[in-house]
Structures are given as structure tokens and as C-alpha cells.
Amino acid sequence: MIEVRDLQVRYGDRVVADVPELDVGAGECVAIVGESGSGKSTTLLSLLGLIPDATVSGHVTVCGVDVMTAAPRRLREIRGARVALVMQSPQAALSPATRLGVLMRRALKLHGVGRPAEIMAEALEAVLLDREILRRYPHEVSGGQAQRFAIALAIALGAEVILADEPTSALDVTVQAEVVGVLRRLRRDRGLALLLVSHDLALVSTIADRVLVMRDGVVVESGPAAKVLADPDHPYTRELLEALP
Numbered sequence: 001m002i003e004v005r006d007l008q009v010r011y012g013d014r015v016v017a018d019v020p021e022l023d024v025g026a027g028e029c030v031a032i033v034g035e036s037g038s039g040k041s042t043t044l045l046s047l048l049g050l051i052p053d054a055t056v057s058g059h060v061t062v063c064g065v066d067v068m069t070a071a072p073r074r075l076r077e078i079r080g081a082r083v084a085l086v087m088q089s090p091q092a093a094l095s096p097a098t099r100l101g102v103l104m105r106r107a108l109k110l111h112g113v114g115r116p117a118e119i120m121a122e123a124l125e126a127v128l129l130d131r132e133i134l135r136r137y138p139h140e141v142s143g144g145q146a147q148r149f150a151i152a153l154a155i156a157l158g159a160e161v162i163l164a165d166e167p168t169s170a171l172d173v174t175v176q177a178e179v180v181g182v183l184r185r186l187r188r189d190r191g192l193a194l195l196l197v198s199h200d201l202a203l204v205s206t207i208a209d210r211v212l213v214m215r216d217g218v219v220v221e222s223g224p225a226a227k228v229l230a231d232p233d234h235p236y237t238r239e240l241l242e243a244l245p
């Protein structure tokens, strides 16, 4: 679903992300970890061509679309539909004066999704939310519910790939587990491909198959999560693990 080769992102002369190889297949979860400013979000956003100020080179294919050469129309087709972006604070992205049900119906209409009532019910069930949430306004739901609603919206629009940037870091610990549980189910039951950016190694260890560790824009270590997190080769990964509470 995601294939990256020799991706390089520069602002002027400064390389902020250099990723030789990154693959995420259907039903897989790959996590990019590293401290703030290491280039994680830049890497994620470049997969959808969403960093217009930067110079980007390399090969990026997402859902069969060559992101580097695709026409804007082709990119718009995958953004927000086959590929969903889940951010840290979903409430900020939801229009405050619109009930969630209205918002979801509008999004489905915009993307030409048929059988909206059925699709909405199915999507809410997949993220373990009660239909009653559709009557609420964004400020009337908790952070965890808002995040699960954002994921439900992605599924309703037909997402095959979720790019998640710190999806749980704005949530308290018990709610974090809910969101991670939902993402795990979606991988298993729907074969969703998940690329997760997180500085939270404890979270990553519960969900990722493979991990890329980034520092100052460079991938210093990558491999199976079980290996990298239990027996890291690179001193920087060891430092990150030692910093865990």
C-alpha cells in the first residue's frame, strides 16, 4: 500500500528527512519514532504531497499512485478517501457548529459514497461508537471519542491506508488504549495499512510490526518492532528506550 525509496525532503539546503526505504502492506503497521524535530511528520506528510514549501525527491507510491509524478486530480482522489490522515487533535479539524452526523453525511456526499446511512452505521460500529454520537457537536464529545469519530469518518470514506500523526498524544492514558484497540481491530478485520508517527515507544510496542527510528532527519535504525524495541543496535534507540518512564 505504501512504497518509499530514497525519499529526501529539503528546506533550502537543509535535509529534514532522508528515508531510504519504507514499505507498509495491507494489514501492517509501521511506526516512525524519534524525538521532536527528527523529521517524522515531514516524512508522513510527504507521502500525500502535502509539504508544498519543501523540495522532495525519490519514489513514493501510495495505493498504486506515484505521488511524485501524479496529476493533482489523481492525488486528490486518494487524499481523504483511500488514504486518511489522522492527526493529534481531531476536534480542531471538526467544524464546531456542525453536528457530527451532519458532518459525516456531508463528507460522504462530497465523495459520492452511496448507502450513507448503512455506511455510517458500519463505520461507527467498527470504532465502537454508539450512533447517538451523531447528534452531538464536536465540543460535546471526549478527545477519545473525537479521535474514534475521525477514524470512523476515514473508514466510511473507504480508507485503505491510515497515516496517523501522534494520534493518541493529546489523550489521557485510558483513552489512548481505546484508540489503539480500534486501530488494531481495523488492521485485523479490514486489512487496513497503518503508518504511525509517535514519540511514545510504549504505545508503538503494542501495535507496530516494524519500526523506523529517526534522528535529525536520518533513519538510524529500522527493523521488526520486537527486535528494535527489545534489543536495539543504535545508541540513540537505546537512549529513547531509557527515557521511558
Ligand SMILES: Nc1ncnc2c1ncn2[C@@H]1O[C@H](COP(=O)(O)OP(=O)(O)OP(=O)(O)O)[C@@H](O)[C@H]1O
Residues within 6 Å of the ligand: 011, 016, 034, 035, 036, 037, 038, 039, 040, 041, 042, 043, 053, 199
Ligand atoms: N516549513 C518549514 N520550513 C523550514 N523548516 C521546516 C518546516 N517545517 C518543518 N521544518 C523543519 O523540519 C524538521 C523536521 O520537522 P518534523 O515536524 O517533521 O519533525 P517531527 O519529528 O515530526 O517533530 P514533532 O514531533 O515535533 O512534530 C524540523 O527541524 C523543522 O524545524
